[in-house]
Amino acid sequence: MDKKSVIIVVLLVILIVAAVVFILGYFKGQQLVGRINQLEQDRSQMSKDKEDVMAQLEQCRSMSQIDHSKLNMLMEDIAYVYKTCITQNVCKGHYPNVRWNCNSVGDEINVNPTHICVCDSSCNLNATEIIK
Secondary structure, eight states: OHHHHHHHHHHHHHHHHHHHHHHHHHHHHHHHHHHHHHHHHHHHHHHHHHHHHHHHHHHHHHHHHHHHHHHHHHHHHHHHHHHHHSSSSTTTSOOOTTOOETTTOOOBBBSOOOEEEEEEETOOOOEEEOOO
16 A cells, blocks of 8 residues: 555544544533523422422411410410419319319319319318109
């Protein structure tokens, strides 16, 4: 082979290698562009999800404040009810005007009670005999 044909073969090989590298680079670039677009969509979705979570968190905080307010009212009401019967008698710990099954001295009885007991608003026991 003469020198000219060797140069042409070498140039063709270099041209083929360059074309293969270019084609592979192009397809890799396209894959990277696709991946970048996918990541951008994921980031956008995550941003939307974050906004949704923040809105839900704010709603929970608002509901928590309302529930805390209701809880405080209930605790105050219960404290008031318990304070109405703080005397050291059988009514202590019972709600005024709430009945329970008992014996003649006000002890709570679940099986075969003889009386129905109730504490009045002054924390005095009223035991009414059960007539059978």
